[in-house]
Structure formats: structure tokens, C-alpha cells
Amino acid sequence: MKVDRLKSAVAVSAMLVAAGVAAAPAAAQEVSLRMESPVGMSFLWSQIYVRFADTVAERTNGDVEIQIFANSELSRDTVTQFENIQAGTVDGAVVNSQPLSVFDDRLNVFSLPFQAANAEQYYAILDGPGQELWASAFENLGVVGIPEASSMGGFRQLTNSVRPVRTVDDIEGLTIRMPGSPLYQDVWDALNVNTTSMPFGELIGALETGVVDGQENPTNIIEAGRLYEYQDYLTIWNYSNSALTFAFNQDSWNQLSAEQQQIFREEAVNAANWHREEIIRVDEELLERYQAEGLFEEVTFLTDAEIAAFKEAIQPVYDVWTERLGAEVIEPFLP
Numbered sequence: 244m245k246v247d248r249l250k251s252a253v254a255v256s257a258m259l260v261a262a263g264v265a266a267a268p269a270a271a272q273e274v275s276l277r278m279e280s281p282v283g284m285s286f287l288w289s290q291i292y293v294r295f296a297d298t299v300a301e302r303t304n305g306d307v308e309i310q311i312f313a314n315s316e317l318s319r320d321t322v323t324q325f326e327n328i329q330a331g332t333v334d335g336a337v338v339n340s341q342p343l344s345v346f347d348d349r350l351n352v353f354s355l356p357f358q359a360a361n362a363e364q365y366y367a368i369l370d371g372p373g374q375e376l377w378a379s380a381f382e383n384l385g386v387v388g389i390p391e392a393s394s395m396g397g398f399r400q401l402t403n404s405v406r407p408v409r410t411v412d413d414i415e416g417l418t419i420r421m422p423g424s425p426l427y428q429d430v431w432d433a434l435n436v437n438t439t440s441m442p443f444g445e446l447i448g449a450l451e452t453g454v455v456d457g458q459e460n461p462t463n464i465i466e467a468g469r470l471y472e473y474q475d476y477l478t479i480w481n482y483s484n485s486a487l488t489f490a491f492n493q494d495s496w497n498q499l500s501a502e503q504q505q506i507f508r509e510e511a512v513n514a515a516n517w518h519r520e521e522i523i524r525v526d527e528e529l530l531e532r533y534q535a536e537g538l539f540e541e542v543t544f545l546t547d548a549e550i551a552a553f554k555e556a557i558q559p560v561y562d563v564w565t566e567r568l569g570a571e572v573i574e575p576f577l578p
Contacts, residue, residue, distance in 0.1 A: 274498050275308045276334035276491075279317045279324055287463060287522055288487070289313055291337050291394070295489075295514040302506045307499070322346075328386055328492050335491035339396055341424060347380040349568055351426045352576040353486040355561070357554050359578070360547075362395065362523050365484055369393045372575035377488055387496040389489040392511035394518040396485035397461025397526065402474040405456045407541050409478070409549055411556045420446055420458040426564065427483070433557045447473060459483075462529045463522070471538040479530065480545045480553070488515070554578065 278296070280289040289311070296309035317333050318324035321342040327333040340353040353373065359365035374390040381388030401408060401419075408414045415435040421427050423440040431438045439455060443464075449455045450473040457474060459482070465471070489511045499507065534542050545553075565573050 273306050276495055277310045277312060278335045279312045279315065279333050281315045281321045281324065284313045287518060287525060288337065291514045291518045294517055295510050298510045299506060303503055307503055328490055331492045331494055334495040335489065337487050338490045340486040341422060346384055349376060349572050350380060352573055354426055354483045355576055356430050356482050356557055357550060357578050358576055360481060365395050366519060368576060369486055373486060381490060385493060387491045387493055389508055389511045392515040393486055393488040394515045395522065396487055397463055397522055398481040399459045399461055399483045401457060401459045401478040401480065402465060402470055402476065403457025404475050407476045407543050409543055409545060411552060417456045420449060420455045429560045429563060430557055433560050462526050466529050475540040477533065477539045477542045480550060
């Protein structure tokens with residue numbers, strides 16, 4: 244009888260031990276993810292990845308490794324990159340709203356002309372209606388996004404080699420290289436500007452040969468291309484911007500524990516906030532240097548009244564896109 248009770252006790256103990264082992268949290272799983280940047284590692288955009296990867300590795304005690312591939316090494320361009328994130332051949336990226344607008348037309352609203360006069364106003368858009376829009380877009384596109392971890396691509400400024408630009412009349416008739424975007428095409432058409440779209444790598448040759456008179460890009464891109472060596476005039480008008488945020492493949496995200504996912508969210512926000520401050524600092528330093536060193540023949544800062552005249556000229560663009568996307572989508576983003 245005692246023997247039977249002993250056997251039963253041993254059996255129960257074994258079951259409890261087994262149950263206890265099963266219920267205990269599993270050891271942290273080592274995960275390796277591949278993230279891809281479309282630009283070189285020296286760019287601020289890529290430095291978001293570096294800060295994010297370093298802090299994630301530190302906080303997970305090395306259990307999560309993030310490999311960073313620069314210059315679209317895994318994908319030929321940003322559109323293909325996003326398709327690869329959806330497919331899982333790239334695990335994640337800091338994506339830009341402008342090229343992603345080919346997947347969701349609503350993302351064009353992050354680049355509406357003259358919607359923000361400065362970074363503070365643009366960040367208010369990102370932290371307000373922008374988060375809701377990103378969340379909706381990512382849900383439709385089947386990826387995991389971190390909308391609260393957002394920054395800006397940078398205000399796009401105008402350079403050209405023909406004349407200073409202060410008015411709509413000054414810009415009319417110029418030939419400008421622009422991104423292949425229907426929104427930007429509508430803007431430049433409204434200003435009676437000739438446009439062409441080409442890869443950035445072909446731009447220098449086009450400027451040297453006079454195929455184009457100028458281009459528009461954030462100052463950090465102007466600096467990276469040393470465009471002051473080919474252009475005489477820089478116009479600061481903050482005419483457009485774009486939004487950056489984190490996106491991950493769903494299956495890749497599911498490899499992470501709940502704790503690791505929370506670390507990802509927190510460190511993505513920290514990296515984006517760092518970039519918000521850094522891009523402002525870099526823009527200010529570049530503009531000071533351009534003027535102090537005379538790298539452009541003339542640097543023109545448009546006044547509020549001059550910008551208002553450009554807004555009036557492109558009013559049809561707001562009307563067209565309100566009809567295209569719906570007032571409920573576009574109005575929170577209008578200037």
C-alpha cells in the first residue's frame with residue numbers, strides 16, 4: 244500500500260515537474276534580421292538604422308542582431324525594397340512615404356506642397372494625422388509598421404544654373420529634374436515648369452550638359468552630390484517634404500518575443516527622434532556654410548509673401564488631390 248502511494252507521489256511529482264518546465268518562459272531566441280537602406284552609410288537616413296541596431300543589440304544582450312545593407316544592396320530601388328519586405332526577403336527598413344505612394348495613393352499627402360513652413364509644423368503633422376494614416380496604410384499593405392517612430396526626409400529646396408528664383412515668373416520655363424511622382428508632376432505643371440525624371444546618379448551629367456537647368460532635393464542630398472559645383476542659385480522655400488518610418492515583414496516581426504517587440508518600438512522612436520534633431524542641425528549648418536563660403540552664387544530665402552504667391556499658383560493641385568483622395572483624407576494635411 245505504501246509502495247503504491249510512493250509510486251503515485253513520484254508520478255505526480257514527475258507530472259508537476261513536466262508541467263513546470265512547460266510553463267516556464269522559453270530562453271530568449273537568437274534572431275538575425277536584415278534591414279536595407281537605399282543610401283550610403285554616411286547619410287543621416289542610414290544613421291537611423293545604425294542607432295537602432297546598436298541599441299537593440301545592447302538591450303537584447305545580443306540576442307537580436309540587425310544586419311544593415313546600404314545603397315539598396317538587396318533591392319534595386321525603394322519600390323522593390325518594399326515588395327521584398329512584403330515577401331520577407333528583406334526583414335525591414337526605414338521607409339519613405341514618397342516612393343511608397345505607388346502602393347497607397349494616400350501617402351502623397353505627406354508631400355503636399357507648402358503644407359509646413361518649418362520642421363516643428365511638419366513634425367506636428369507626423370505626430371497627429373500622420374500616425375493614423377501610416378497605421379492604415381501598413382495594415383492594408385500587410386506589414387508591421389511603427390508609425391510613432393517617424394521623421395522627415397527633409398524639406399526640398401530648388402537649385403538651378405539660370406537665374407535666382409523668387410517668383411512664379413522666375414521659375415517658369417526652367418527645365419527641372421524631379422522625382423517620378425504624379426503629385427510633383429501636377430505641382431510643376433501648375434508652375435509652367437518643364438520637367439524630366441531620371442535617377443540621381445544621372446543628374447550630374449544632365450546638369451553639366453545642360454539637359455536640365457536644375458533640380459530639387461533636401462540640402463543633405465544637395466551636399467552629398469556637391470551640386471553647388473554645377474549650380475549657381477539655391478532657393479530656400481521648403482516646398483515639400485516626405486515622411487520616414489519603420490516597417491517590418493510580418494513573419495520577421497513574429498520571430499521576436501513580446502519583450503523584444505517592445506524594445507524595437509521604443510528604440511525605433513528613439514532613433515527617429517535623434518534623426519529629427521540631427522536633420523535640423525545639419526540643414527542649418529549647411530546653409531550657413533553655403534553663404535559663408537559662397538558655394539552658390541546666390542542663396543535666396545523666400546519671404547512669407549513670396550511663398551503665398553506660389554501657393555496661390557498651385558491651388559488647382561490641392562483641388563485635384565482633394566477630389567482624388569477625398570476631403571476626409573487630405574484636409575488634415577493641407578496647409
